Amino acid sequence: MRIVFDTNVLFSAFLAHGVCAGLYEECLERAQIVVSPAILAELQEKLRTKARLTGAESREVIRAVRADAAVVKTAPLPKPVCRDPDDDIILATALAAGADAIVTGDRDLLVLKQFKGIRILNPRDCLALLATA
Numbered sequence: 810m811r812i813v814f815d816t817n818v819l820f821s822a823f824l825a826h827g828v829c830a831g832l833y834e835e836c837l838e839r840a841q842i843v844v845s846p847a848i849l850a851e852l853q854e855k856l857r858t859k860a861r862l863t864g865a866e867s868r869e870v871i872r873a874v875r876a877d878a879a880v881v882k883t884a885p886l887p888k889p890v891c892r893d894p895d896d897d898i899i900l901a902t903a904l905a906a907g908a909d910a911i912v913t914g915d916r917d918l919l920v921l922k923q924f925k926g927i928r929i930l931n932p933r934d935c936l937a938l939l940a941t942a
Contacts, residue, residue: 815913842878845902893917
């Protein structure tokens with residue numbers, strides 16, 4: 810199973826010891842995490858500005874994600890899909906990756922429920938899906 814983690818899920822996976830961290834670990838065992846250069850760039854920016862990590866610390870997180878995940882190149886969607894156009898990169902990543910699911914806490918994505926057959930799940934629902942797979 811190929812799963813795209815959105816930026817905030819990755820952020821939480823590395824900075825909190827909650828559901829997202831558990832999901833990340835579970836995916837390392839039972840699925841393939843997928844990201845794109847745009848997701849990694851946004852993650853690095855949030856690590857620096859929101860978490861106030863140093864450049865070296867944020868680069869170390871990005872190195873860890875690159876080691877754990879498949880990084881796919883994306884193409885812009887032909888037309889906007891999400892009510893927040895900034896979230897279309899997550900959809901484009903999932904499409905480019907041939908992903909089975911997107912995991913996010915973003916309501917603008919969750920409201921879609923699916924995109925071109927790709928399920929859009931919150932972290933708890935993704936954990937439940939992996940438990941049944």
